[in-house]
Amino acid sequence: MSFFVELAQLGNNIDIDIRIKQKGGSFTVSVLPAMHGLTIPVIVTGTPEELDGGFLSAISLPVKEAMGLVVNADDFSDEVRLKQETESKKPDKKKAAAITKEPVPVEVNAASNSSEPTLFD
Numbered sequence: 202m203s204f205f206v207e208l209a210q211l212g213n214n215i216d217i218d219i220r221i222k223q224k225g226g227s228f229t230v231s232v233l234p235a236m237h238g239l240t241i242p243v244i245v246t247g248t249p250e251e252l253d254g255g256f257l258s259a260i261s262l263p264v265k266e267a268m269g270l271v272v273n274a275d276d277f278s279d280e281v282r283l284k285q286e287t288e289s290k291k292p293d294k295k296k297a298a299a300i301t302k303e304p305v306p307v308e309v310n311a312a313s314n315s316s317e318p319t320l321f322d
Contacts, residue, residue: 207257211264218242228252232260234267 208215220231226248233242243263245256 204257211257211261212268215264215268217264230256232264234264 216235218231218233218235220233220242222229222231227246228249229244229246230252231242231244243260245252245259247255
């Protein structure tokens with residue numbers, strides 16, 4: 202299989218940055234899935250023959266895991282948004298309780314009949 206055919210099998214909508222550096226007889230390939238702020242790349246080093254034989258298998262699991270993190274984060278965000286929408290449609294129990302409470306009668310003492318001084322004396 203060719204490189205891009207195998208890369209396409211990792212999944213749909215893959216967004217990865219690949220950096221290749223050659224030093225001596227080997228290559229160092231840095232692969233960074235561009236998803237939700239991931240900052241640690243997968244680094245694979247080997248000869249051209251080694252990379253031809255195992256590069257895509259070396260990066261496939263980390264790339265799929267990163268894609269899973271994104272899917273899970275999107276699912277979480279969807280659930281939070283749904284919960285907020287549901288909560289906003291419910292009536293506020295505290296406000297409803299405040300509206301339905303009966304007024305409490307307050308007992309007023311007639312200070313004019315008492316021999317004790319009042320605030321206004």
